[in-house]
Amino acid sequence: MTKQVQQLDRVIIRFAGDSGDGMQLTGDRFTAGTAEFGNDLSTLPNFPAEIRAPAGTLPGVSSFQLHFADHDILTPGDAPNVLVAMNPAALKANLGDLPRGSDIIANTDEFTKRNLQKVGYAANPLEDDSLSEWRVHAVPLTSLTVKALEGFDLSKKDAERSKNMFALGLLSWLYHRPTEHTIKFLEQKFAKKPEIAKANIAAFQAGWNYGETTESFSVSYEVKPAQLTPGIYRNISGNQALAYGLIAASVQSKLPLFLGSYPITPASDILHELSKHKKFGIRTFQAEDEIAGVGAALGAAFGGALGVTTTSGPGVALKAETVGLAVTTELPLIIVDVQRAGPSTGMPTKTEQTDLLMAMFGRNGESPVPIVAPMSPCDCFDAAIEAARIAVKYRTPVMLLSDGYLANGSEPWRLPEVSDLPDISQEFTTTPNGDDGEFLPYKRDAETLARPWAIPGTAGLEHRIGGIEKADGTGNISYDPDNHDLMVRSRAAKIAGIDVPDLEVDDPDADAKVLVIGWGSTYGPIAAAIRRIRRNGGKAAQAHFRHLNPLPANTGEVLKRYDKVLLPEINLGQLALLLRARYLVDVISYNRVRGLPFKAEELAGVIQDVIDSD
């Protein structure tokens, strides 16, 4: 039987199952095949903080959403076209996001009476008509997998564990994904257990063949490769891009990287990644706590290293005093905050933009800190280099505000040419700078207001720094009132004077009345929403902040150019507060703090409402 092949321009798939079902791996592999095939893509993993919540329960559901297309896309997609539900909990947890008419591939083997009861289904939804508005493909994934692996020397339990690969094979068939990569991947992953490797490959191929032969699927789909800018691409998550950005910053600043870090979700992967690259002269130090992580990084910076600490909001709270010390000792330091839902422990695996005001003001005293926020997973690479550039040039701690959405989300990344990366190196001071041949550790550069960075081992420049207020120039302890006023203002002026690029406005016909602004990870959803508005003939301009402190010099002028300024944030209006205070502009806030990124459709509605309102 020849099956029909249908062309689609884009598809959103969500794999959902128990946290032990291997959904993240399944999603990763489908993504790798999709990337190799040449679609543009964007992913959104969504998993519980618990490593293994009780099996079959709603809190234990882990999912992975992938949006791929034959054109460039900006988000992991609002609503799935296809849901793969490995058990009743996965169905129940995700059905609300699933538009009517979309496909559900359900693993019937797990729809047992007990599993149904666990999540409160009185009857099997696959058997009554409650799902009649969706296209349900009931597939006994587990038993088909076990059957396919009959010839293998595996226990039934081990055979069942390959069911995610069966599902992957089936989906790979359904969307014409290449298979070689996954087979190679499985061979490598289980190189030491060839039997397991073969079994997983067999399950994967059985899934593919099932699609080919079963009558449950009469149509398969093709999504043509996207026309992306020429270049070499790889798929990358925000955390990995950020780690690579820090390595690049170390190379481009000619400073050895020292990472002081304490494990915390969702930032730990940066520590893991950097720990693999010691051959770059990188030192990774897993400290006893968050405070020691940043303390060690600052100590290393005093010694001439590129000091970095990586954490999430609760860790930034603990590091505040040391960041203040870095402000006053004027040493380069990068604090990476992969924001997550708060307050307190909050929802560790869920995303939020709620640490902006903490990054701005969360220290004692007048303690200004530059803030850079990447706008996409790929941009984490460039933002890390930018944070390092500012830290090194201006001798200041810099906050780099990523978030859980960027950290775990992934997209194709066009690799930069290393020769195109900026040189961010600065010279250490090696000679006295005083009129009488003395060394003045707090004599500022006339242009940048940065103080000299003289590191231990430099003869003749021995000096002492610390947290007590310092006399301008000499750096000696000073309680002089006017000196303190001068130093407070000098530190503030240094940060305010940092060279940051102007805000770019996307307003194709220069006649929009509404400007939509955002910062950090909301770039994709806002841009996707504006595309929708424009497709429908509407007008809206977009500008996105990568630098939150100092703000771009043209910010006030841009804000005042438009009748209305809309600012969606995944917080209760933190940037809006800053902009209103500084520019006296009546920014319209749109705020949702659900632990999830905005959806493009949702924002398009909000933007349209603002356009339509008087």
Next chain:
Amino acid sequence: MTELLNGRGLSLVPKTDVKQGLKDFKSDQEVRWCPGCGDYAILAAVQSFLPELGLKRENIVFVSGIGCSSRFPYYLNTYGFHSIHGRAPAIATGLAASRPDLSVWVITGDGDALSIGGNHLIHALRRNVNLNILLFNNRIYGLTKGQYSPTSEVGKITKSTPMGSLDKPFNPISLAIGAEASFVARTIDSDRKHLQSVLREATAHRGASLVEIYQNCNIFNDNAFEPLKDPEVRDDITLRLEHGQPIVSASKAVVRAASGGIEVVARDGVSEDEILVHDAHNPDPSIAFALSRLDEPAFEHVPIGVFRSVDRPSYEVAMAEQMEEAVQQKGPGDLSELLLGGDTWRIG
């Protein structure tokens, strides 16, 4: 790199060919401790000891936390970092781990090291970062004007404990030994010769060394260590720990107890060969720990000197070895190669 492991103390720190004296280590800052403070004696002892090391002055760094003792770096003409309360071991760890060519000292007090910074201290010790940690123990909070500290005796009457403190104090030596410290010693501010002999051993040791210095705060806790300074009794109660020597004071001796532990007995009641001979290099820390418990009740007898000094790989050397091993196995880092390292594809 293996020779680094075998190297002693500060063997990686460049030597000077300039003759140094005490005044080379005095900064131009006016010393501002209270007149009569024990810190003066320690500062003078350190300043006159440093030339003996023969190190390039610019390769010496003093890092401190907060408290009276933590002003110390300002008075030394080396590199210095007066940091924040309790965090000096963490800051010094980052510095020492990334710069094995530096002699890094941590100056701290009983509140700084054992209260707010207790966590950093124990982890610096177990990691065995090449740090010389001088813990000025005056058993009181001085800079905040007289509250009890984590080494104050139970029942201490202070501003914050008008009816007496309730919590049992730390014994810094016991704590350090329990924290896997490879070098643990105790000395007294007023005995410069002993203090410098301990510093000599501490600097010869590669890895973290903890030196507790009994230090008198003449304002808020005067005469806290008076028995150890009183010519009438000090020779009787001070048990001098010297490797390979019997552990004795003028009138007392340490022997193995029938219970299996150790005890202090009258020296004239035992024969020489019954007296415990001090073995600072014993891999088993239990005797060193038992020795640290001898000063209860307070000042009946107090061991001073090096309790424990054992060889263990130091952290910064092990870290450098891993980096070197990574280069040997994979070649030096190449950024282009890194970026191209995943599954890549070409468009156009």
